[in-house]
Amino acid sequence: MKHLSKILFATMLVLGVTSATAQDSDNPWAIGIQTNAVDFYPTEDLGGTFSDYFNVGDHWNILPSVSRLTVGRYIGNGFVFELAGSVNRIEDYGDTSVPQMSYYSVDGSFNYSLRALLNDGWFDPYVGVGGGYTSIGDSGDQPISDLDVATLNGKLGFNFWFSDNIALTLESNYKHVFNEDGATHFQHAAGVKFMFGGTDSDGDGVYDKDDECPETPGLPEFNGCPDSDGDGIEDRMDNCPDQAGLAEFDGCPDTDGDGVPDNEDDCPEVAGLKEMNGCPDSDGDGVADNEDDCPNEAGPASNNGCPEEDRDGDGVLDKDDDCPDVAGTVANNGCPEPDVEVIKELNEYSKTVTFEFDSAKITSGSEDALNSIIEIMKEYPQTIFHVGGHTDSVGADAYNMKLSKERAASVEKFLEENGIPAKRITSNGYGEERPISSNSTAAGRKENRRVEISLDKDKEMRDSDNM
Structure with a gap:
C-alpha cells in the first residue's frame, strides 16, 4: 500500500485532462471488479467511528485479489441500482487479532451520482443507501461469533472516468448491524468499473448520445455521420455525397479541371469557362459551344451563334431585311425602291x-x-x-x-x-x-x-x- 499515493496521483493526472461519460441511459449497465477491505474497529466505540478510519495496517482486513464484484443498472435521474458480492478473510477485529474467519456479503444499494453538479466532468462522486446480508465464519471464543446478519448500509464513493466506458472506483460502505453481538463495520473497495449497454441504433459503433446521425451508420471521426463517397467530407456537408470530390467544391468533383464543379458545370467532361457555366466557347462569340449552332464561326446569340446571312447580297442582313430574297437598298430596309x-x-x-x-x-x-x-x-x-x-x-x-x-x-x-x-x-x-x-x-x-x-x-x- 506504500505506493498507493503515487498510483492515485498518476491516475488523477491522466483523468484531469480527459473528458469521459458516466453511467446513464445510453450506457445503463456497469460491472465492477474490485478488491475489498473490512474494518471492524468502529464497533468498539461508535462515537469514535472516524477516529482511526485510515489505520490500514492495524485494522483493515484486506484480501489482495479480486474479491468483490458489482453489477449496476441505471434507473434514471442520476440513480443507479447496484448489487455487490464480496468475500474476505477476517484476522483483525478492531485492535484484536482473531483466528482467520471467512467473510461473505451480498448487498444492494441505490446510488445517486453527484457528477451533474460538477459540470459532467471525469470526476463522479456518488452516495448510496441500501441493505445487505453478511455471513461471518465461526471464531470460537473470539469477540465475534458465527453470524448471519442483515445490514443497513450507507456509502460514499468516487468514480474517475478515464474513457467513455472505464472508470477507477474507490468506495467506502458503512454497514450497521442491529444485534447485541456487534458486527457493525466498514467495507472499503477499490477497482475498475466497466460500463456497457449503450444504445447504438445504426450499429456504427458510436452511441446515440454521441452520434449526430443516429439513424444512419457512419464513422467515429464524423461523430457517427457517414461519408458515402469516402472523400473525407461527411455527407451532410457534401453537395455531392455519392461522388468523391474536393473540399474547395464542397465535396463535388471537377472532372475536366476547369475550376467549375461538375454539379454546376453544363459541360463536365470538357474544360470550359466559368462565365459559360463550364462550357467552352471555341469561336469566342460569347455563345457557349453547347448552345452554338456554328461553334467554329463567330456569330451573335440572336442567331444561335451563327453569322448573320444576307441572301440577296444587298448589304442588309436577313434579320434586318424586309425583303431578304430581293436585293434592295439600305434606306428601304433591304427592299427595292422604284427608280x-x-x-x-x-x-x-x-x-x-x-x-x-x-x-x-x-x-x-x-x-x-x-x-x-x-x-x-x-x-x-x-x-x-x-x-x-x-x-x-x-x-x-x-x-x-x-x-x-x-x-x-x-x-x-x-x-x-x-x-x-x-x-x-x-x-x-x-x-x-x-x-x-x-x-x-x-x-x-x-x-x-x-x-x-x-x-x-x-x-x-x-x-x-x-x-
Whole structure:
C-alpha cells in the first residue's frame, strides 16, 4: 500500500485532462471488479467511528485479489441500482487479532451520482443507501461469533472516468448491524468499473448520445455521420455525397479541371469557362459551344451563334431585311425602291386620271390608269408613295388649293380601297404653286391640272408616327 499515493496521483493526472461519460441511459449497465477491505474497529466505540478510519495496517482486513464484484443498472435521474458480492478473510477485529474467519456479503444499494453538479466532468462522486446480508465464519471464543446478519448500509464513493466506458472506483460502505453481538463495520473497495449497454441504433459503433446521425451508420471521426463517397467530407456537408470530390467544391468533383464543379458545370467532361457555366466557347462569340449552332464561326446569340446571312447580297442582313430574297437598298430596309423610270411610268398613268368638272370626283374612265398604278405600287411593298394634287392659275388661290387637296385625297382613297395599305400613301394639294407649264395658254393650263405620284422623302419619320 506504500505506493498507493503515487498510483492515485498518476491516475488523477491522466483523468484531469480527459473528458469521459458516466453511467446513464445510453450506457445503463456497469460491472465492477474490485478488491475489498473490512474494518471492524468502529464497533468498539461508535462515537469514535472516524477516529482511526485510515489505520490500514492495524485494522483493515484486506484480501489482495479480486474479491468483490458489482453489477449496476441505471434507473434514471442520476440513480443507479447496484448489487455487490464480496468475500474476505477476517484476522483483525478492531485492535484484536482473531483466528482467520471467512467473510461473505451480498448487498444492494441505490446510488445517486453527484457528477451533474460538477459540470459532467471525469470526476463522479456518488452516495448510496441500501441493505445487505453478511455471513461471518465461526471464531470460537473470539469477540465475534458465527453470524448471519442483515445490514443497513450507507456509502460514499468516487468514480474517475478515464474513457467513455472505464472508470477507477474507490468506495467506502458503512454497514450497521442491529444485534447485541456487534458486527457493525466498514467495507472499503477499490477497482475498475466497466460500463456497457449503450444504445447504438445504426450499429456504427458510436452511441446515440454521441452520434449526430443516429439513424444512419457512419464513422467515429464524423461523430457517427457517414461519408458515402469516402472523400473525407461527411455527407451532410457534401453537395455531392455519392461522388468523391474536393473540399474547395464542397465535396463535388471537377472532372475536366476547369475550376467549375461538375454539379454546376453544363459541360463536365470538357474544360470550359466559368462565365459559360463550364462550357467552352471555341469561336469566342460569347455563345457557349453547347448552345452554338456554328461553334467554329463567330456569330451573335440572336442567331444561335451563327453569322448573320444576307441572301440577296444587298448589304442588309436577313434579320434586318424586309425583303431578304430581293436585293434592295439600305434606306428601304433591304427592299427595292422604284427608280426614275418607274416614277415616270406612274406619272404617265396619273396624267390620264381625270375628275368631273369643278369636282374631286374621279371619272369612271380613269379607273384603268389607277389600277395600273396599283399594280406598280404592289411591286414595291416597302415603298411609301406621295400623291400630289395641282391646278392651273384660273380662279382664286384659296379655292385652287382646296380643290387640289380634295382631288389628291380622292386618288389616295381609291388606292387604299383597292389594296394599297393606308400607311404607304400620303397626299396633299399644292393648288397653283407648282406649275410645270405656262398658265398663259390653254395647253399649258391643261398640263398644270394634274395629279403626280412621287416617293415620299419623309417616309422614315411617318413610319414611326404610324407605329
